[in-house]
Amino acid sequence: MMEPLKVMYFSPVAASHGHDEIFAQMALDHKLPDTEVHITSMPETEGRFSHIEFRSYEAMVTRGIIRAARQAAREGFDAFAIGCFYDTALHDAREISGDMVVTAPCVSSCEIAASLANRFGVIVGRRKWVNQMGATVREHGHGHRLSGFYHVELGVTEFQLDHSETERRLVEAGRKAVEEEFAEAIILGCTMEVGFYRDLEKRLGVPVIDPSIAALKRAEHAAILKKQCGWKPSRRWSCEAPPEDEIARIGGFDEGDAFGNRIVVQAADPARSAA
Structure with a gap:
């Protein structure tokens, strides 16, 4: 054993x-x-x-x-x-x-997304994060799979302040990624409340990967x-x-x-x- x-x-x-x-x-x-x-x-x-x-x-x-x-x-x-x-x-x-x-989380999420889809989008908190996270995705060899980053202008400490507003912004960003830029999977660039990714999957119709x-x-x-x-x-x-x-x-x-x-x-x- x-x-x-x-x-x-x-x-x-x-x-x-x-x-x-x-x-x-x-x-x-x-x-x-x-x-x-x-x-x-x-x-x-x-x-x-x-x-x-x-x-x-x-x-x-x-x-x-x-x-x-x-x-x-x-x-x-x-x-x-x-x-x-x-x-x-x-x-x-x-x-x-x-x-x-x-x-x-980033390298792990990208590897999993690449096994599930050809293109994935990443929802992030703030535009500030995009430059650095983009470099990280490219370094890990997944730049050609990236449909884009979709920021909701919330810092890490702001995600838990108003759950309904956070959810609204995340859903809006996810729909843009999937319906306008044809992402086939979504990565959450910051951990939300436990299990939230499941609700977002149902709304978007594609795999949603929680980074933690x-x-x-x-x-x-x-x-x-x-x-x-x-x-x-x-x-x-x-x-x-x-x-x-x-x-x-x-x-x-x-x-x-x-x-x-x-x-x-x-x-x-x-x-x-x-x-």
Whole structure:
């Protein structure tokens, strides 16, 4: 019997903003029975961020993401998902993560959309995000599949202020993408309330991909492939990790708390499952 998979979903904002409980419910609803998911977040020693919409904020939290990925690898996690659609510090975290697979919402959502449709659109909060997210989609090799970005002019902290208005704007953006620009799937460029994507799918008639679910499921799938097929991350050439003696000499990678909070969504008890 295969050991339970261990996946960590790391939210690069401070735990005090209450996102962890939302992601824990998401994990409970969508993980496989034999997967153990740890929902973690940034310690406030790295900053009291409620979002990282700005590049300067991303630069500030990159250190925390690298520290979290390194600690997760040391704890024996099979896979690690970075919970931001910018895919902040994805390559940096991969470099430091040993045999642990690292993924993030944009690359995961694009891979899933590409398996479901030829063209997809991305609904985003603000026009501010489009330039950077567009570069990320192109970097991941999906630019030719992109019908466009459709912004609703809501920042991360504004999505929860008026749910009916948020829903109206998202539906309007989705209809533009599908009916005017022929998107065959939709990616939500920011996580909404749990399960909202299902309602939007019914209204639009195309697959709608929630990025947090996408990141969790791609991390889980990668963990399965690692255990069953032996497909571990490469650490050669561009993926080469820094030398451990140099890391120790520099300092700052391992000292102090890497996580501000941790919620564990347990794997099913094998004995109970077999009963």
